[in-house]
Amino acid sequence: MNKLPEPKQPEKLIDDKGLRIDGRRLDELRPIKLEVGLLDKADGSAYIEQGKNKILVAVYGPREAHPKHIAMPDRAVIRCRYHMAPFSVDERKNPAPSRREMELSKVIRESLEPVVLTDLYPRTTIDLFIEVLQSDGGSRCAGITAASLALADAGIPMKEMVAACAVGKIEGKLALDLSDAEDKYGEADIPVALVPNAGLVTLLQMDGHLTLSEFEQGFTMALEACKTLHAMQREVLKKKYATIKEAAEEREEAEVVA
Amino acid sequence: MDMVLVAEPKQVVAPGEVLAEGDHLLGDNAYRIGTKIFSACVGILEVDGNRVFVVPLKGGYFPRVGDLVAGRIVDIGLSGWLVDIRAPYEAMLPASETPGPRGPRRRDLSTSYEVGDMVLAEVLAFDRTRDPLLTVKGPGLGKVASGRVVEISAAKIPRLIGRKGSMISMLKKETDCQITVGQNGVVMVWGKSPESERVAVEAIYMVEREAHTRGLTDRIREMISRSRVVEQVAGTQTA
Amino acid sequence: MSATPQLPPVAKLEQKTVVDLVSKGKRIDERGPENYRPIQIQVGLIEKANGSAQVHLGKSKVLAGIKVQTGTPFPDTPDEGVLTVNAELVPLASPSFEAGPPSEAAIEISRVVDRGIRESKAIDMKSLVLQKGKTVQVVYVDIYVLDHDGNLIDASSMAALAALVNSKVSKMEVKGDEVINKGGHHQLPLNNYPVAVTFAKVDRTIIVDPSLEEEQVMNARLTVTIDKNGDICAMQKGGLYGFTPDEVRKAVHMAVGKAAENRARIMAAAKG
Numbered sequence: 142m143n144k145l146p147e148p149k150q151p152e153k154l155i156d157d158k159g160l161r162i163d164g165r166r167l168d169e170l171r172p173i174k175l176e177v178g179l180l181d182k183a184d185g186s187a188y189i190e191q192g193k194n195k196i197l198v199a200v201y202g203p204r205e206a207h208p209k210h211i212a213m214p215d216r217a218v219i220r221c222r223y224h225m226a227p228f229s230v231d232e233r234k235n236p237a238p239s240r241r242e243m244e245l246s247k248v249i250r251e252s253l254e255p256v257v258l259t260d261l262y263p264r265t266t267i268d269l270f271i272e273v274l275q276s277d278g279g280s281r282c283a284g285i286t287a288a289s290l291a292l293a294d295a296g297i298p299m300k301e302m303v304a305a306c307a308v309g310k311i312e313g314k315l316a317l318d319l320s321d322a323e324d325k326y327g328e329a330d331i332p333v334a335l336v337p338n339a340g341l342v343t344l345l346q347m348d349g350h351l352t353l354s355e356f357e358q359g360f361t362m363a364l365e366a367c368k369t370l371h372a373m374q375r376e377v378l379k380k381k382y383a384t385i386k387e388a389a390e391e392r393e394e395a396e397v398v399a
Numbered sequence: 400m401d402m403v404l405v406a407e408p409k410q411v412v413a414p415g416e417v418l419a420e421g422d423h424l425l426g427d428n429a430y431r432i433g434t435k436i437f438s439a440c441v442g443i444l445e446v447d448g449n450r451v452f453v454v455p456l457k458g459g460y461f462p463r464v465g466d467l468v469a470g471r472i473v474d475i476g477l478s479g480w481l482v483d484i485r486a487p488y489e490a491m492l493p494a495s496e497t498p499g500p501r502g503p504r505r506r507d508l509s510t511s512y513e514v515g516d517m518v519l520a521e522v523l524a525f526d527r528t529r530d531p532l533l534t535v536k537g538p539g540l541g542k543v544a545s546g547r548v549v550e551i552s553a554a555k556i557p558r559l560i561g562r563k564g565s566m567i568s569m570l571k572k573e574t575d576c577q578i579t580v581g582q583n584g585v586v587m588v589w590g591k592s593p594e595s596e597r598v599a600v601e602a603i604y605m606v607e608r609e610a611h612t613r614g615l616t617d618r619i620r621e622m623i624s625r626s627r628v629v630e631q632v633a634g635t636q637t638a
Numbered sequence: 639m640s641a642t643p644q645l646p647p648v649a650k651l652e653q654k655t656v657v658d659l660v661s662k663g664k665r666i667d668e669r670g671p672e673n674y675r676p677i678q679i680q681v682g683l684i685e686k687a688n689g690s691a692q693v694h695l696g697k698s699k700v701l702a703g704i705k706v707q708t709g710t711p712f713p714d715t716p717d718e719g720v721l722t723v724n725a726e727l728v729p730l731a732s733p734s735f736e737a738g739p740p741s742e743a744a745i746e747i748s749r750v751v752d753r754g755i756r757e758s759k760a761i762d763m764k765s766l767v768l769q770k771g772k773t774v775q776v777v778y779v780d781i782y783v784l785d786h787d788g789n790l791i792d793a794s795s796m797a798a799l800a801a802l803v804n805s806k807v808s809k810m811e812v813k814g815d816e817v818i819n820k821g822g823h824h825q826l827p828l829n830n831y832p833v834a835v836t837f838a839k840v841d842r843t844i845i846v847d848p849s850l851e852e853e854q855v856m857n858a859r860l861t862v863t864i865d866k867n868g869d870i871c872a873m874q875k876g877g878l879y880g881f882t883p884d885e886v887r888k889a890v891h892m893a894v895g896k897a898a899e900n901r902a903r904i905m906a907a908a909k910g
Binding site for chain 2: 184185202203204205214215256258261262263293294295296297299300301302337338339374375378382383
């Protein structure tokens with residue numbers, strides 16, 4: 142039976158043992174589950190669970206630009222829609238796009254633009270749909286991590302995948318991958334996206350209060366977490382396609398034995 | 400300079416994965432930063448001499464001049480037809496690229512092809528600045544009047560054809576069907592019976608699902624002969 | 639949906655000129671990479687607003703107006719007033735602005751300026767409460783972009799802050815169950831003075847305060863908002879490419895000094 146979350150302010154965000162409300166250490170990521178190629182009609186798709194975040198991403202494209210006037214003559218246009226389901230948060234969210242969703246759609250698109258080889262598909266669009274089915278802090282970062290997988294799953298040529306993670310400050314201490322309560326009652330939040338080979342930061346936002354040295358520490362922490370997530374992305378992709386190989390080979394062996 | 404392979408050939412690689420280091424030649428879906436060569440897609444690493452490339456496991460159809468494609472008429476324009484060839488661009492088949500009389504005695508376009516018709520065509524022209532142009536002037540090209548239409552990922556077509564056509568020849572022979580493979584992932588199948596067409600269609604989907612596995616040709620051959628046995632048994636029972 | 643923006647209508651030759659100059663440490667208007675364009679700030683031009691300020695940043699012009707009115711608090715913060723920041727890119731400001739609902743660019747400016755003010759706790763939100771849970775003061779910060787020649791975020795941030803410093807609010811009193819205007823005014827109490835500093839990366843050079851021409855060729859941009867103590871209260875990266883971690887660190891360090899310079903200008907203009 143689903144237990145409805147209790148949206149009241151927690152007494153403490155960090156306990157005497159230095160553990161957070163969900164039992165994590167300050168430098169620990171939430172449990173992450175990544176899946177690729179789960180939708181039938183989309184050209185590419187991916188699903189991520191990060192803590193209580195549940196986010197589904199679909200990619201359509203490259204496809205003909207509709208309406209034609211949005212097309213660019215020498216590259217594909219990337220369109221991105223970050224949208225939250227009404228039931229995804231504590232207080233039902235109106236399904237109409239909010240200003241926050243519009244801003245997030247923009248920064249997410251800008252985090253992925255640098256890696257997609259858009260020059261190969263002039264006059265087309267590559268459409269990314271990010272649906273947040275359940276939100277618990279850090280959804281834009283989880284969305285970017287999943288969106289990279291969905292783009293790869295669609296077979297769209299890209300230099301590499303982009304991984305994203307946020308670091309925040311709670312009760313004066315820097316903490317990795319804030320949950321919603323930690324973000325709400327904490328002192329700062331820094332979402333970061335990294336393109337590891339190129340060494341480029343393609344998403345960087347911050348709100349709250351940080352000294353320069355706190356920012357420096359937190360920023361470095363986030364970059365390291367991005368590298369960890371990037372390795373997970375690669376593993377998921379390779380595993381997905383390797384299993385097709387293995388399943389067929391197992392069948393072959395079974396038939397030979399029979 | 401030393402040329403070193405970092406990833407294993409014939410294995411799955413992901414975008415951004417290091418494939419090799421050194422002076423290799425770059426083939427499809429491989430790019431270089433400094434001395435390192437990276438993959439630009441999810442695919443199988445292939446090495447041909449000192450050329451490194453990645454065969455994508457997924458991806459839509461990107462037209463090339465000379466390709467044989469099977470497409471569906473979606474609209475009739477002033478001077479030709481718009482054809483859906485499952486590419487990011489809609490293709491155009493001009494009336495001038497169909498066999499038949501020219502000039503005022505030419506019949507109204509809608510009497511040649513209708514919306515919804517399937518056509519086998521060749522890509523006549525395509526570049527970055529314009530949509531693909533098709534022609535049906537050529538042997539075996541034109542409207543397709545019958546048969547099954549099978550749509551698979553264009554990335555799997557090379558596997559469906561096989562080395563020197565080995566896979567497709569086997570399929571045609573074992574299923575006793577006529578099969579025309581469009582480079583755009585659309586395959587036309589004609590069989591002597593609905594049963595044999597069904598087996599051929601099933602075999603084509605199996606190739607798509609298991610394209611990058613060993614022993615595929617044998618497994619498909621077995622699947623087809625098993626279906627034939629079932630058919631025969633069913634046939635004798637009703638006889 | 640957010641879509642890759644169309645290319646700006648600038649010839650490639652012009653773009654190349656801007657890029658080449660920047661890589662040599664010069665800019666098309668002869669500034670250094672770390673210099674702002676000339677800044678002019680005027681306050682109090684709109685008498686009907688509680689506070690107002692106009693900023694000229696080079697040729698960019700932004701007008702901010704503050705209205706303070708009574709309203710209801712948000713249900714989850716009954717003991718706080720309300721702050722809302724809205725930026726409009728009105729069509730007269732640029733051939734590329736169209737009439738209609740706010741574009742993602744307008745929304746981004748609004749939210750970045752909002753973050754600076756909110757996160758730095760510039761306005762004491764608790765001081766805006768008249769009747770807890772029932773009546774509070776709502777501070778509307780409306781930013782009107784009048785001429786777009788680049789770096790609208792910084793111009794908007796400066797205009798908003800100057801307008802807030804300039805703002806007078808009516809003295810309100812709670813008598814029994816009612817809230818009434820007591821008569822007279824006091825300055826809107828402010829506890830912090832956040833200033834946004836925006837950098838652009840052109841090829842591999844980081845420059846501050848990009849003009850429109852520079853924005854049209856830039857790789858990416860980074861806004862860092864610094865409060866009166868030299869601490870960071872907001873950041874926002876924008877643009878189609880990215881920054882290396884070291885470029886980020888360099889920009890953050892540079893932002894502190896630049897913010898202080900601009901803060902001094904704002905305070906001088908708003909108080910004078």
